[in-house]
Amino acid sequence: MTADPRVRRTKALVHEAAIAVLVEEGFTGVSIESIAQRAGVARTTIYRHWSSPAAIVIDAFDSLSEPFELEPSGDVRTDLVTVLGRLATDLPESRWASVLTALVAAAEHDPELAERKRALAESRRRATMSLIEDAARRGEIRADVDSELVAAMLAGPLFYRRLLTNEPVDRQLVETIVDVVLAGLDHRSAGAARARSAARPRR
């Protein structure tokens, strides 16, 4: 976009600083002043590129969204454990998780930030849903599952423990969750009347 290396350098420094402040102090600590100090950039310089702290932070998020890559193995359980395992690894300590946590609260009062929150979580969610849909297509799981629902049932418990109860999230937990959900979806014999409701028309 911008050719001048001075501008690119400034923007990179400010983005980095904005995320750092947000992670360490939350939205309360974010101000043009604090970001400028953290970035080692003059406050006036920041005003030349952004109009408000919110604009800086939002701009910084765009330099944070990483495409989520995964090479499918062909087995649902294996792939789901891989994806969720990576989520379990990132949830406790990654910058991504910290930013997402801050956004959860901020999104309540700012539609723009709500959109960024969605964007941050989307790539992983889509990856999970794709795995489920592919497995359904291959016949590994019932063909009529609601992939959004299943994704929520898999990732939900991990976020629940991270955000609400602060319980640890480890690989053992991930495997258990995947197994219970897959078993619950497969169940067609005794409690079939129950499990059947898991199949809902896709919107």
Place this chain on the structure above:
Amino acid sequence: MTADPRVRRTKALVHEAAIAVLVEEGFTGVSIESIAQRAGVARTTIYRHWSSPAAIVIDAFDSLSEPFELEPSGDVRTDLVTVLGRLATDLPESRWASVLTALVAAAEHDPELAERKRALAESRRRATMSLIEDAARRGEIRADVDSELVAAMLAGPLFYRRLLTNEPVDRQLVETIVDVVLAGLDHRSAGAARARSAARPRR
């Protein structure tokens, strides 16, 4: 505690205002000034009772924790649907959910607020866990389930949709989740090796 009705009135007004500001603007909007204005109370009066905005908010939370009551029907599915159904009702619009959301982010940087967050979510969580343990005792579900895990698997997806994806949370969803989880736990035949891992030694 305090005998003087004037003090009780003031505290009630301030508590109410603090929660209102927190819900409407989040922690960013909370200040002694904003609370005083909202409560219709002089700022100096507030200083006579509290030393900081945080102290006010924390104090206000204590007047917010409601014991969670439930008369068990004896059937796990029925009772779980009731408890989670109430959660589904409260999540989208209750003051409780708004406060909890604000606390999720604030708890990252303030241990005291982390404790209040835990307290706010605890009564419902305990109710859910009790239902599971009772059902296990009665033999309705396998006896060796980890109730904390199951509670996370039931409530997690609801919070996930409310906090992360902003998808609607309705009764139909609740029933589906309960059915899948119960079916997944019951499953002893084909995929037993998988479901078995759901049983973990209680801590």
Place this chain on the structure above:
DNA sequence: CGACAACGCTACACAGTCGTAGCGTACAAG
């Protein structure tokens, strides 16, 4: 009724952030 306490109000000093302006310096690009 009388003593005491809580409250509202005003005022003040202080700190932090905001947003803008001007000027000199350093770097980029033709």
Place this chain on the structure above:
DNA sequence: CTTGTACGCTACGACTGTGTAGCGTTGTCG
């Protein structure tokens, strides 16, 4: 080399929140 631009620095006024002090008024309770 020369022009243009980005940057750092300083300074300023305005606004908002903080914390304290004093004083008059109102309500409480014995």
